[in-house]
Amino acid sequence: MTDDERLMIDALREVGYPASSASGLVRQAAGLGSNGASIAGWINEIGALTARVQELEAAVAAVAAPDDPAQRGDASAPAA
Amino acid sequence: MFPLRDSVPTDATRGGFEYLEFSSYQHGTHEGIDFNCGQGSEGDFGTDLISVAPMRHAWAGETATGFGRHTWFEVTDGPHAGAYCHYAHAESLVHVDPDMLVARGDVIGHCGRSGTVHAHLHFVVTKGRPPTWWWYGGPNLTKDEVEAFTIDPLVFCADYDQWAENGMPAVNAVSQAVEPVPGEDLSPAEQELLATVRELGYPASEAAGLIRQAAGLESDGDSIAGWINEIGALTLRIQQLEADLAEGAPVADAVPSVAVT
Numbered sequence: 294m295t296d297d298e299r300l301m302i303d304a305l306r307e308v309g310y311p312a313s314s315a316s317g318l319v320r321q322a323a324g325l326g327s328n329g330a331s332i333a334g335w336i337n338e339i340g341a342l343t344a345r346v347q348e349l350e351a352a353v354a355a356v357a358a359p360d361d362p363a364q365r366g367d368a369s370a371p372a373a
Numbered sequence: 374m375f376p377l378r379d380s381v382p383t384d385a386t387r388g389g390f391e392y393l394e395f396s397s398y399q400h401g402t403h404e405g406i407d408f409n410c411g412q413g414s415e416g417d418f419g420t421d422l423i424s425v426a427p428m429r430h431a432w433a434g435e436t437a438t439g440f441g442r443h444t445w446f447e448v449t450d451g452p453h454a455g456a457y458c459h460y461a462h463a464e465s466l467v468h469v470d471p472d473m474l475v476a477r478g479d480v481i482g483h484c485g486r487s488g489t490v491h492a493h494l495h496f497v498v499t500k501g502r503p504p505t506w507w508w509y510g511g512p513n514l515t516k517d518e519v520e521a522f523t524i525d526p527l528v529f530c531a532d533y534d535q536w537a538e539n540g541m542p543a544v545n546a547v548s549q550a551v552e553p554v555p556g557e558d559l560s561p562a563e564q565e566l567l568a569t570v571r572e573l574g575y576p577a578s579e580a581a582g583l584i585r586q587a588a589g590l591e592s593d594g595d596s597i598a599g600w601i602n603e604i605g606a607l608t609l610r611i612q613q614l615e616a617d618l619a620e621g622a623p624v625a626d627a628v629p630s631v632a633v634t
Contacts, residue, residue: 294567295577297576297577297578297581298567298570298577300577300578300581301566301567301570301577301578301580301581301584302559302563302566302567303581304581304582304584304585305563305566305581305584308584308585308588308589309588310584310587310588311562311593312560312562312563312565312566313562314593314594315562315563315566315580315584316562316565316566316568316569317471317593317594317595318583318584318587318592318593318594318597319566319569319570319573319575319580319583319594320431320471320472320569320573320594321432321594321595321597321598322575322583322594322597323573323574323575324431324432324447324502324503325502325503325597325601326502327583327597328579328582328583329579329582329583329584329585329586329587330582330586332583332586332587332590332592332597332600333586335597335600335601335604336590336600338604339600339603339604339607342604342607342608342611343607345607345611346607346610346611346614349611349614349615349618350614352614352618353614353617353618356617356618356621
């Protein structure tokens with residue numbers, strides 16, 4: 294076993310990651326050419342994309358009902 | 374042999390998008406072929422999905438829209454060894470265990486309409502990297518870019534027909550576990566991990582970081598696949614919404630969030 298392989302096993306034990314899941318994790322990551330940094334990037338990307346979707350959905354809703362005071366946030370508008 | 378039983382060359386793509394055709398559903402180049410038996414959507418429902426080549430199961434999952442219930446396999450032998458075959462919109466999948474091997478001709482699932490409206494098989498072959506890579510650029514990729522990392526499914530099928538005619542080696546279609554690596558103090562699961570990094574050539578130093586990151590997020594291999602799909606779905610949703618805004622006539626509620634056909 295190489296030093297890097299030993300460090301890998303040590304990391305597995307140190308963080309208490311289920312050894313039975315580790316092989317599948319590595320296989321999936323290898324298939325995507327990814328590593329730990331990729332995971333962090335994906336999480337950030339999902340957050341950014343989700344925010345963008347919410348922003349666009351609000352804009353689409355505003356276009357759909359341009360004369361609806363409620364869509365403009367008009368506090369004086371009567372309740373529907 | 375085609376990946377949808379009873380589909381024939383002239384009707385293989387009836388009712389769907391061709392390879393590299395512009396797909397209005399994906400807002401981009403169709404990276405595979407929509408196989409159809411020519412029997413209409415109900416006639417295709419439940420038809421066998423076939424392994425065209427010897428393959429190793431890599432991943433299976435499900436999303437409410439987009440690919441629906443889908444799976445991909447890595448081709449293990451023959452003229453396109455290393456490629457990946459992606460089967461989408463399945464009603465059911467037979468082989469779900471990671472690393473399970475299938476032989477050419479094995480039934481790997483049944484045609485359905487999961488994630489779409491009309492039953493058909495969305496079949497994609499990518500070169501040496503999993504189909505999820507498509508999501509990294511998807512609709513923004515040019516036709517040439519899509520062609521660069523995919524194989525025409527009809528060419529793929531024809532190549533494997535030729536390969537079989539020339540006498541392909543026998544394949545044992547039985548699940549094969551990774552050979553354990555002897556270790557004086559390793560559990561069987563740890564031995565499997567060690568064997569996996571060696572088999573794949575994945576740097577053990579990267580694996581350590583990967584495991585730490587995954588542990589912090591309480592995630593596993595399925596989580597990774599789910600994130601990639603989620604990024605793809607969000608990306609398509611954004612493009613759809615931007616198109617709606619540009620047209621000034623929103624139709625966002627009338628179509629699925631992600632549609633792949």
